[in-house]
Amino acid sequence: MKTPPLVNPGPSLTDEERSRYSRQIVISEVSEVGQERLRNSKVLCIGAGGLGSPAILYLAAAGIGSIGIVDFDSIDESNLHRQILYTQADIGKRKVDIAKKKILEINPKTDVTIHDSRIDNMNALEILANYDIIIDATDNFATRYLINDAAVLLNKPYVWGSVNRFDGQAAIFWSTYGPCYRCVHPTPPPPGSVQNCAEAGVLGVLCASIASLQVNEVIKAITGIGEVQIGKMMIYDALNSEYSKIDIKKDSNCVICSQSAPQQKLLEDYEGFCGINVSNEISAKDLRKKFADNEDFVLIDVREPEEFEQSCIPGSTLIPKGFFLDHSALSALPADKEIILHCRSGIRSAECLEIIQGAGFTNSRHLGGGILAWEKL
Numbered sequence: 001m002k003t004p005p006l007v008n009p010g011p012s013l014t015d016e017e018r019s020r021y022s023r024q025i026v027i028s029e030v031s032e033v034g035q036e037r038l039r040n041s042k043v044l045c046i047g048a049g050g051l052g053s054p055a056i057l058y059l060a061a062a063g064i065g066s067i068g069i070v071d072f073d074s075i076d077e078s079n080l081h082r083q084i085l086y087t088q089a090d091i092g093k094r095k096v097d098i099a100k101k102k103i104l105e106i107n108p109k110t111d112v113t114i115h116d117s118r119i120d121n122m123n124a125l126e127i128l129a130n131y132d133i134i135i136d137a138t139d140n141f142a143t144r145y146l147i148n149d150a151a152v153l154l155n156k157p158y159v160w161g162s163v164n165r166f167d168g169q170a171a172i173f174w175s176t177y178g179p180c181y182r183c184v185h186p187t188p189p190p191p192g193s194v195q196n197c198a199e200a201g202v203l204g205v206l207c208a209s210i211a212s213l214q215v216n217e218v219i220k221a222i223t224g225i226g227e228v229q230i231g232k233m234m235i236y237d238a239l240n241s242e243y244s245k246i247d248i249k250k251d252s253n254c255v256i257c258s259q260s261a262p263q264q265k266l267l268e269d270y271e272g273f274c275g276i277n278v279s280n281e282i283s284a285k286d287l288r289k290k291f292a293d294n295e296d297f298v299l300i301d302v303r304e305p306e307e308f309e310q311s312c313i314p315g316s317t318l319i320p321k322g323f324f325l326d327h328s329a330l331s332a333l334p335a336d337k338e339i340i341l342h343c344r345s346g347i348r349s350a351e352c353l354e355i356i357q358g359a360g361f362t363n364s365r366h367l368g369g370g371i372l373a374w375e376k377l
């Protein structure tokens, strides 16, 4: 679909910009006007992982003027095969900090805003409102529905992507012109029915193919060139090197984007809607009480050694996430005590918890909000 440019052009490019983007400006459809629109645009990338890494690099290189990044995780070794923003030396550091550094290395003129927090129904509208277009580079359903709903309520386009093993998909959802994510998937799949990246795996290079499709839609939407792929699901099969597209339609009964939509605001609980089990969590406050009561349990820190050295919860034992992924940590776990896992923010520990519970260590929980929540008490 042909859509009007999302962003206005002007003022004129500087000589430095003309030189930097000369190979892009020389394309007549882009021209200096298109480059001005890119420079004036504000793009938010939610997630700086497998899809976010290549997406952010290409946004910066293309000359996007303002880039926002939402991520609250740290870099670990198992990220490096696909999260190409990061190197060995970055392990243990915050993703947003390194992502900002890399963007400024590519283009020091880029205005970078980092949002080092989990996006939730309290902050989503406020964060998204500052941007022209949003890239969803996350890998969980609760965030996906939240971003979709916030984008619909704000009338903003958002570009979704997903990768799994050898297969990837991408789509631009823009309820002004076509379907939203909920039109296609009105309700999330049952919990446990979809494997996450840690369980199913992903071919690293596949992330670049899908992120590239996402950034391509962003550039077309901003500049108004070509056909923005509204109402299409783009599918890439890396094993057969095949791209295909299927039509997706607006649902006239969609609860969020239809004219008679009953839902005019964000849900109160996306995790509950997506069936995410929060009963496996222990709060930082309850964990402190367990220590105060001298309860018998083991606390395992699944972060990287560099992070553990910087700060740790007294009494915790370090077993980095990688040892859970290859199951070698299991032999070190006690069978007769409660096990509590923690990481920086609760993402990695939730992943490890799933693994140990699957292996039979059912008397186990993880610290909601991680050491960040612990330190805030």
Ligand SMILES: [Zn+2]
Pocket: 179, 180, 181, 182, 183, 184, 251, 254, 255, 256, 257, 258
């Ligand atoms: Zn919809």
